[in-house]
Amino acid sequence: MAKQRRTPQEQSADPAAQQMLIRAEELGIGTAFTRADDMAPCNIGAAGLCCKQCGMGPCRLTREGDVGVCGATIDTVQARNLVRAISAGSAAHSDHGRDMAFTLKATANGETEGYYIRDVAKLRNVASYYDIEIEGRSPDEIANDLADLYIAQFGQQTGEVVPVRRAPEKRQKIWREQGVIPRGIDREVVEALHRTHIGDDQDYEHILNHAIRTGLADGWAGSMIATDVSDILFGTPAPILGQANLGVLKEDMVNVVVHGHEPTLSQMIVAASQDPEIIAYAKKAGAKGVQLSGICCTANEILMRQGIPAAGNFLHQELSILTGAVEAMVVDVQCIMQALVSLAEKFHTKIITTSPKVRIKGATHIQFDEHKALTIAKTILKEAIDNYKNRGKTHIPQDREDLIPGFSHEYINYMLGGSYRASFRPLNDAIMSGRIRGVAAIVGCNNPRTRQDWIHNYVAEELLKQDVLIVETGCGAIAAAKSGLLLGEAGLEKVGPGLQEICEAIGIPPVLHMGSCVDNTRILTVLTQMVEEGGLGDDIDQIPAVGLAPEWMSEKALAIATYCVASGAYVIFGGSSPVSGWPDKLSNSDLVLKHISSGWEEIYGGKLEFIPDPDEMIKATLAHIDKKRAALGLPEYDPDRFGQSGDAHMLELEALPWLERKAAIYG
C-alpha cells in the first residue's frame, strides 16, 4: 500500500523547491519526492541482506542462521554488496579522472579545440610531486609527461599508484603494512567484481580490506587526478561571487542548465555562451542572451571557477524543468535521473545527452568530442536558442542567494598566510588555542527520503555555534549556498565567538565551499598539509576533524567515505545504512557494521558510522573532536574564552563615547 505523501514543506526545506513541488502537485506531475513517498524501500535490500550475485538466487537472508543457496552467510553477503557499491562509486569518479587525463594529453599535443593549459603554476607543482622534469621545458612538454603518468595509473598492474606519495608518511606506512595501496585503479575495481562473483572471497574482513583498497583507488588516485587536471586546464579556483537557487533562471534569456559532473563540456559551454556569435543568435531569437546555470557537481565546477550560478543541487534537476523556463538541460555523466525525459516532454525543455557513455531513451544526443569542443558547445547552444520560441508560461521562483565559492586548498593556504608566507600555521594555531574547536567536512548528496537540505544545514548551523569550521563540497555545498551560509561575513553572528574572530581576521565565511565531489581530494590535501605544518600530530587520524554526509544516496558517497576512513577520518552518514542488518532478529547481522566502525578504527584510526538522528550526529562529531583535542594535549574547548577581539568588539567600542572608549581600551 502506498505510504502517505508528505507536504512540500516536509519534502524540502528550500522555499524555491517548495514552490515547484506545489506546482508539480497542481499539474499532477510526479517527482523524485513523490516517488520516494509512494515507494517504500525494500527492507531486505536496504539492510544489505539480499544476494543477487548468481542465478541460484536472489537469496534473502532474513532469519537467524539463514544462508544463501551456496551457503554464503549474512556477513559475506553484506560485505559483497558493500564492496560492489564502493567499487561502482570508485569507478565513476575514476573514469571521470581518466577522461580528464586524456583531455590533458590531447591539449598538450595541440589536438583539442578551445582548451589550453590555464594554470601553469599548478601544472609545475603537480609534476614536481612525481619528479617530472620542469626546468627549461614548455608547459605542453610537462603536461604531456604528466598526462602519460596519470593515464598509466588506470592500467597499472603492479606497484603503487603514484598520488599516494602525497599522503603523510605515517599513513603510507599503515597502508603498506595492510597491503591496501592500490596497484592500479582499474585493477582494484575489476578485482572487487571478481572477488564478489559467486564462489570467490567469502571472508567478510578480507572482502572489506579490498573495499579499502578500492576506495583508496578513488580518493588517492582517480578523483585526485580529476581535480589536478581540472585545475591545470581550467584554473585553480579562488574566491569569486556567485549565486544559487532556481531564481538564477532568467525570464528574458535562453536558460541552459548544465547537469552532471565533468567540467570538459560545461567549461566549453561557458566559453561559447559568451561568444558574440551566440549572443547575436540569441538576440535574433528574441532573448537578451544565454543564461547558463548548473545542477549537481557540474554546477560546482563552473561556479568555483567562473562564478556561473548554480540552479540547485541533485533534487533540483526536476524542479528546474518545472519552472517552464529551461530551454535545454545538457547532461554528461552521473546523478542524472531518467525521469527528466518524460518530465521535459510536458514542457518545452530539451534534454541533451552528450557523453558516449550515457544515453537516455527519448533524449536528444549530441555527442561531445574534445577535439571539436567549442564547435559542439555552440551547436548545443543554438539548439537551445532555437527552442526559446516554444517556451510557454513560466513560474520562476525568485529565491536566490549570493555566495562566495572557490576555496581550493591552494587558496586556503594562501589566504591564511598571504602570498609570501602561505601556510597552514594560522589554522593549526587557531585549533591548538581552541578558537576553532575542530573542523567538519559536510559533503554529499540530497536524498528525497529526507527533507531536502534540512539535515545538511541544521548540522552545519549547530556546529558553527560550537566553533567548528566547516568545509563543504558537492550537493551539500549547494544546500549551504542556497541557505545563505556561504556569503562572506553574513551570518557570522550565528557563529561561535572564537570562530567568529578567525573569520573576521582572515575575511572568510565560516563555511568554505571547496568544490565538487571529486574535489573531496582537496580536503585530503588540506588535512595532509595541516599534519605537515605541525602541532596537530603526525597523521590525519590525530586531527580534530570529522566528515559528514547527512543526506547521502549515491555509491560515490560510499567510495568517498571509505577513502576518508582509510585516511584516518571519522565519517558519519545520515539516512540508512546499506549494511544495517536486522539487529533485533539476527544475532550475527552486525559483523560488517562493527568492522567498518571499530574494526577499521583499530587499523586506520578512522571509522564509518550511520547515524540518522541529526542531534546524535552533532553530538558524535563534537565528542570525536574533543577526544582528538584531548589526545593531542590541547586545552579543553571553552566557549567563553574567546570573542573579546574582532570586528564585533571593535564596533561595540566605536559606539561608546570617546572617554569611555579610551577607558575600555587602556583601562
Ligand code: NFS
Ligand atoms: Ni556527489 Fe556530485 Fe550530488 Fe551526490 Fe551526485 S552530484 S558527485 S553524488 S548527488 S553529492
